[in-house]
Amino acid sequence: MRANRKYDSEFKREAVKLVVEENRSIREVESSLGITHGVLKGWVQKHRDQQDPAVVAQRSTEAELKQLRKEVEKLRRERDILKKAVAIFSTDPDRYSDS
The missing domain is CATH 1.10.10 (Arc Repressor Mutant, subunit A)
Structure with a gap:
């Protein structure tokens, strides 16, 4: 063997x-x-x-939690980018306009 x-x-x-x-x-x-x-x-x-239904439910919950954590992280990154953009555009509003 x-x-x-x-x-x-x-x-x-x-x-x-x-x-x-x-x-x-x-x-x-x-x-x-x-x-x-x-x-x-x-x-x-x-x-x-x-x-075992309890084990199946736990795996499902763990998978959902993992997916939600990933989504939260993505949303945090997007928020941080938007904060930086607001800070940049609010320092000199005429700098980025076509006027």
Whole structure:
């Protein structure tokens, strides 16, 4: 068995199904399928997290918060640019007019 073996999503799904739906132990499934020790535990946890409404809601909230923080930062930069523009144009109003 080689290290860093890649498993396709169907294989992972079926391995998790053996643990979750057929109540087989993680070690037993890893051994029978030749999966590196400890890998299946992560797949099972990920599956359970995806099924848990609280975890799904938390991820959604975190994604929204990240997006809002990014938007706030953009708005702050735009505000700062506008403040500088007002300061420039208010120092000598005739300087920038066509008159």
